[in-house]
Amino acid sequence: MHLPSGFFLDHAWLIPLIPAVSFWLILGFGKRFGARAAYCGIAALSAVWVLAVGAVIQWIHRVNVADDGKGGTVSALGAFGRSLARAEEGKSAAVAPVIHATTWFQNAGVKLTVGTQIDGLAVMMLFVVATIALLVHIYSFEYMRGDRRFTHYYAALSLFSASMLFLVVASNTLQLLVGWELVGLCSFMLIGHWWEEKPNSDAALKAFLTTRTGDIGLLCGVIMTFFVVQRATGTGSFDILAVNNAALSGKVGHTLLLMCAVGLMFGIIGKSGQFPLHTWLPDAMAGPTPVSALIHAATMVVAGVYLGARVYPIFWQGFQIGNSHVNFMAVIGGITVIIGAGLAFVQDDIKKVLAYSTISQLGYMVMGLGVGAWTAAIFHLFTHAFFKANLFLGAGSVSHSGSHHSFDMKKDMGGLRKYMPQTFWTFVIGTGALAGIFPLAGFWSKDEILATAGHGNYKAFLIVGLVGAFMTAAYMTRCIYLTFFGEYRGGHSGEHAHGDVAHGVDDAHVHGVDDAHAVPGFGSHDDGHGAHEPHESPPLITVPLWILTFLSITAGWLQFEPGLHLTKFRDWFQPRVAFPLPGLFSANHVATIPDVKFSAGLATISVAIALAGVGLAYLFYWKRAYGQDAAAHNALLGAGKKFLVNKYYLDALYTDGVIAAVKGPIANAAYWVNQYVIDNVLRTTGRVATVVARFVYRYIDQRGVDGIYNGTAVVTGESGGLLRKLQNGRLQEYALFILIGVAAVALALAIRF
C-alpha cells in the first residue's frame, strides 16, 4: 500500500538549514543588527516550528493511513483530529520512515550519504526541539537584554538549534556524530558565554572535555556500526535503518554488537550526564539560564538518550535487554537516578538543584531504555523536556526579577511567591510534573517506565525508580520552600547589582559592567537594578513560562490510559519497522519489547510515594519537625550531608586523583593518598578508624612506604644521570640512533623473512 508522505516529511532538510542560515546572517551582520539579531533568530525558529508541526501532522496522517488500511484521501489535519478523537486499541501496521539521502562522497567503493530519516521518533524530537528553542529565543530577548555579547549569544543559539535539528533528522550514524559534536561545541560556547570569569571558562572546558571523554567511545561505536552492517549484508553502511536491520538480522556476532553497544553507551554517558561522567552538567550552569533550559535540560543532554533510542536494536541485542535481569545500560541509569537525586538535596544554588534533577531524570530515561521500556523512556524525554525547561526558565525569571541575578536560594531568595505569583505557580506546576503527581505530565511517563520495569525481568529497577521518585518529590519541595516561602532574604541588593563578581556569575554581565562594550541599539540599561523590590517578570518571560506550564500539564495526556484509553504517543511515535516490537519483527531469535498496560495499582503507589516525599519535606522545612538544623546535630545526617556536599568526592577523584596523578610524580601521588584519602576517611568514620589510621600513618607509611619511595627516587636519579649523556641536543645524532634502530629492525625482519 502506498503511504502518503508530504511536503514537510520530504523536505525535512529545510529544518536544520533555516537556523543555520540565521546563524550565518547574525554572524555576518551582527554589528549592524544589534538587538535585531534576536528577531532574526526568532523568525528562523518560528519557521522551524511551523515546519516541525507540519512534519508531525503529516507523520500522524501517514501512520493513520497505514493503520486504517485506506488510501490517503483525508487531509492531514483532518486525520490528526480524527486520530485524537478515536479511542481504540493501538494498532501497529508497518510504516516505513521517510528517508531522503544524497551521496556525500564516495571513496574506493564506500559510499557515504547525508540525508534525513523522518519517523515517529524524529518528528517527536523535532517538535520538542523546535518548541523549546523558539520559546527560549523569545525568553532570551528579555533575559539577555543589554548583554555585551548579545548578538554573539543569538548566533550561538541559532547554531545550536541548527546542529540539534541536524542531529535529529540525521539518516546515518556518521551524520549523527557530526551533529553531536556541533551541539557539544555550541554548549561549550554558551557555557563560557561570560568567559571573563575564570569559573565560567573552566566550566565550559570541563563540559567539553568530559563529554569528549565519552565521545571516544562513541566514535568507536559509530565506526563499529559500519561493520555491523557489513557483517549482515556484505556492504558496510552507516544508515540507521540498515544498522537496525543488521542488528536484528541475527547474522552479526554478539561480541561485535556488545562492543558497539558499549562504545555507544560511553557516548551516552558523557553527553547525557550519566554516572560517572555526570560532573560536568552542574558546572554547565555557569552559562545563561535560558541556555541551561534549552541545552542542559531539554535538548542537548537528551541527545544521548535519542542516540540510544535511534539505534536501539544495537543495545537490545548487544546487552540482551530482552532476556536478562540486569545490564550495563540499566545499571548506569539506575545509579544515576539515585546519585543525581541525592545530590540535589544539598545544593544551595537553585540551578544546581535543577541540574542534578536533570541528571536524575536522564538516569530514568537511560534506565528505561535499559529495561526495555523504549516507548516509556522516549515519552519521559518528551514530557521532561517541557517541565524541566519550565522549571529552568522559572529559575531564570526568579533571578532576573526577584533575586538580583543571584541563584543562591539561601542568601537571596525566600518569600518570593508574594512578589512573583506567576513565576511561583508555573514553578509549582512544573515541580508537580517533575515529582510525578497525577495528572501532570511527568506522572504518565515516569509511571510507564516503572510499569515496564516491574512487568519484565527488571524488578530491582522498579525499586530504584520508586526511591528516585520519593527523593525527587522531596528535594523539589525543599527547593520551592527555600525560593518562594519564608522571609525574603535578598534586600541587600545595592552591593551586587553592578560588577560584584563574588555574587553569582550572572551579575556583572547581564547588566554590563563595561558599557563601552554594550551592544549598539540598546543604549545603556537603566532599569534601575540596584535598589528595587522583587517584582514579577515582564510578559516576554512569563508567556513562555505559561506555554511550557500548559505543556507540562497536558503533554502526558497523550497516554491517558485509565478511562480514556489513549495510547497516542505509542501509536504515533513508536517505530514501525526494524525494531524489537511484537508483530513487527517476528524473527525467532529476537525477543521483543513487551507492551505494558497502565497499572492503576502501581500508579497509586508511585503517587503516594511522591506525596510522601513532599510531605516529609514539608515537615522538615515548614514545621521544623526535626529541629532547626538537623544535620548539625545528628551525626549520621551530618556525615551524609558532608558526603553529598562533596559530590561523593567524584570531582576530587577526577581532578586530584586522575589528573594530578598523571601530572605529578609518583611520590606526590603517594603523599596525596596518605594526606587526602586517609584524612577524609578519618573524618567520616569516627574514632576507631582514627586510631587505625594513625597507626598506619605512623608505622607503615612513615617508615615503610616512604622508604620505598625514597629508594625509587635515588635509583631513578642515578640512572637518569647516566642516560643524560645521550641527550646532548644534537639532532643529527638522534637521527643517527633512529636510523640505526630502523636498519636493525629491517635486518631482523629480513632475516626472519
Added chain:
Amino acid sequence: MALNQFLLLAAFLFAVGAYGVITRRHTVLVLASVELMLTAVNLNLVAFGAFNNDPVGQVFALFVLTIAAAEVGVGLAIVLLIYRNLRSSDPDDVDVLKG
C-alpha cells in the same frame, strides 16, 4: 627491463639520502637529503605501478610529490626562522633539546 634495477637504484638513493641527513652541516642540505629519500620512494612507487600496469602507482607518486613540496615549503620557512634567531644554519647549534 628488470623490475629490480629500479628498486635497487631506489634503495641506493635512499641510503645515500639517509647518510646525508645525518652528516650535512647545513639545514638546507639536510632537507636536500630528505628530498633524495623521497625521490627514492617515488621511484619505487612508479616502478611497481609500471610492473602491475596500474596507474595507481603514479597517483601515489603524485601525492608524495605534493607532500614533499609542502614539506619543503614549511621546512625552509623553519630554516629561515632558525637562521633569524640563531644566526646560524648548522643543525648542531639547535641544541635546546640538550638534557
Added chain:
Amino acid sequence: MVAQNIAFGILAAIMVVGALRVVSTNNIVHAALWLVTVLAGGAGQFLLLGQEFVAWVQVIVYIGAVIVLFLFAIMLTHAPMHPTGKLNNDMRLWSVVPAVLLAATLAWVLIAEWGNDKIHLLRPVRTAEVGTVVFRAYLVPFEVVGVLLLGALIGAVVLARKD
C-alpha cells in the same frame, strides 16, 4: 629492450654520481645543482617506465619550484657561495654504518623477492587514466592533500614572516 636498458644505465649512473655529490660536495650551491641532476634523472626514469604525467610533474614541481626554493633559502641564510671544508660533521664514519646496513638489507630482500620479475610495458599510461583514478577512487585523499598544501602554505607564511 636493449636501448631501454642502456638508457637506464646512463641515467642510473648520473643519479648515483649526483646523489653522492649532494651529500659530499663542499659547496652548498653545487649540492643543490647536483640535486637537480638526480631529480632530472628520476624524471627520465619515470619516462622510461612510461609514466609521463608524473615525470613532467617532477620536472615542474621539483626542478622548477623546489630547487628554486632551496637556492633562495641558501641565499637568505647567507651561506658561503664558495667551497668550505666544514660541510660534513664528525659523524661521517658512524653514519656510514646504518646507510650501508640499510642498503644491504634492502638489496638482499629485493633480490630475494623480485629477482626474476620483468617489467612489460604495454603502452605509456595516459594522463586521462591518471585523472580518472585520482578523481574517482582517490578523490578524498586528493582533497585532503589539497587542504594539507593550503595548511603548509599558511604555515610557511606565518613561520617566515618577520614580526
